[in-house]
Amino acid sequence: MSKFYRSMIFVLALGFVATGCGAPGQDIESNAQTIDSGTEGGFKPYVNPRLNSALDSIFERGSDSNTRWSVEVLAFGPSGEKLSFYGRDVGMAVKPASTMKIMTSWTAFQKFSSASEIGSEKFKYMREMMKYSDNDMAENVLSWCGGTQATYEMLNNFGIQKSSGLRIVDGSGLSYDNRLAAHDFVQVLTSIRASNKMRAFRALLPVGGVDGTLAGRLGNVNGTVAAKTGTLTTDPTTSLSGFADSRSGWQIVFSMLGDSVPSVDGGRNTIDAAVVEIINTLNYLPEKAQSVADQ
Numbered sequence: 001m002s003k004f005y006r007s008m009i010f011v012l013a014l015g016f017v018a019t020g021c022g023a024p025g026q027d028i029e030s031n032a033q034t035i036d037s038g039t040e041g042g043f044k045p046y047v048n049p050r051l052n053s054a055l056d057s058i059f060e061r062g063s064d065s066n067t068r069w070s071v072e073v074l075a076f077g078p079s080g081e082k083l084s085f086y087g088r089d090v091g092m093a094v095k096p097a098s099t100m101k102i103m104t105s106w107t108a109f110q111k112f113s114s115a116s117e118i119g120s121e122k123f124k125y126m127r128e129m130m131k132y133s134d135n136d137m138a139e140n141v142l143s144w145c146g147g148t149q150a151t152y153e154m155l156n157n158f159g160i161q162k163s164s165g166l167r168i169v170d171g172s173g174l175s176y177d178n179r180l181a182a183h184d185f186v187q188v189l190t191s192i193r194a195s196n197k198m199r200a201f202r203a204l205l206p207v208g209g210v211d212g213t214l215a216g217r218l219g220n221v222n223g224t225v226a227a228k229t230g231t232l233t234t235d236p237t238t239s240l241s242g243f244a245d246s247r248s249g250w251q252i253v254f255s256m257l258g259d260s261v262p263s264v265d266g267g268r269n270t271i272d273a274a275v276v277e278i279i280n281t282l283n284y285l286p287e288k289a290q291s292v293a294d295q
Contacts, residue, residue: 043074043084051281055086055274062270066260070094072182073278074190075285078249085252085278090186093165093179094259097230098133099241100173100180104142105130105204106188107154109197111145116200123200130204130228131212135172142171160187173230185241185255193243193253202226205242208275218272221279227254231268235260238267244275246282254278 059069071088075081105126114120129137142148148168155162163181170178192201208218208225218225227242241255256274261267 043082046075046083046085048281051277052086054277056088058270058273058277059088062258062261062266062273064262067262068092068094068259070182070257070259071255071274072186073252073254074186075282076193076251076253087182089181090183091163091181093163093167093181093184094257095176095232095235095237096173096178096180096185096257097232097237097239098135098138098173099185099228099230099239099255099257100168100171100178101130101133101138102185102188102228102241103151103154103168103180104138104145104171106192106201107145107151108141109201110154110157111150116197118200118203123204127204131206133213133229135174138172139170155184155188158188158191160184160191174232176232176235180257182241182255182257185257186253189241189243189253189255193251202243208244217268218275221276224279225275230257231264233264236264236267237261238264238271240271240275244279246279246285248283248285250282250285252278252282 059071063069069088070090070092071086072090073085073087075083075085077083108122108126109116112122115122115126117123125137126141128134129141142150145151148170151168151171161183163184165179166181166184167177167179169175192198205226205228206212206214207223208214208227209220209222213229214225214227221244224246225242225244227240227244230237230239230241237257237259238261239255239257241257244252244254254275256271258267258270261270
């Protein structure tokens with residue numbers, strides 16, 4: 001990182017510190033102002049044996065005896081349809097790695113009104129943090145918000161049904177002691193999608209084949225995946241959580257967390273293959289498809 005760039009980060013950090021977290025008359029939003037909606041319900045199961053078999057095979061090939069996958073995918077149709085698309089140990093809490101930054105960023109969106117204003121200094125700081133997964137910046141953001149307690153409060157305020165093993169110890173996901181399940185992430189992401197801050201939050205995320213930590217991945221579905229990556233190299237962990245769109249107008253909210261995968265590269269390849277399989281299926285999914293018999 002250049003001296004100039006470090007200076008710019010410092011200036012932006014001062015802007016955050018100047019507004020503080022919780023001081024009277026400063027740039028803080030109350031829960032009543034920031035909670036747009038809770039997690040949506042009413043999802044119908046998507047019955048497609050071919051897809052389930054294909055995805056099961058992908059995750060099994062990307063595993064050894066130590067690997068634990070927590071995966072959940074929800075699909076939203078162009079006419080308001082909601083499908084429970086795929087799941088694998090959705091409530092099992094595992095190491096989330098840098099996907100933890102989703103929780104940190106959404107917490108900051110609740111604390112600072114200008115954090116969700118595209119183009120603001122706070123927004124640009126957080127976008128840099130998310131696009132390139134900067135751990136120090138993530139810890140700064142969480143510190144400004146009041147620490148891990150602020151993240152727990154965010155989950156409670158949104159009515160998130162926390163997994164039994166959930167544990168948050170930092171804002172970056174760098175700690176190997178963090179534990180979250182795919183269902184924890186999907187509930188938060190679904191709440192984000194239903195909020196009036198969705199556009200701003202999605203703009204923070206790396207885009208597959210385009211920029212950030214996804215610039216070299218998912219290029220065969222360019223521009224359709226906006227998601228936060230996660231990697232831990234010791235006891236390898238790979239993860240990806242976010243949003244993806246299909247040509248047919250369907251959108252997915254997903255979280256794929258691979259704990260103790262055989263290798264980082266193998267874990268990433270597994271996740272990418274699963275995402276591509278899902279998007280390719282959605283590309284040919286007709287409107288209002290709720291089971292394989294509807295296709």
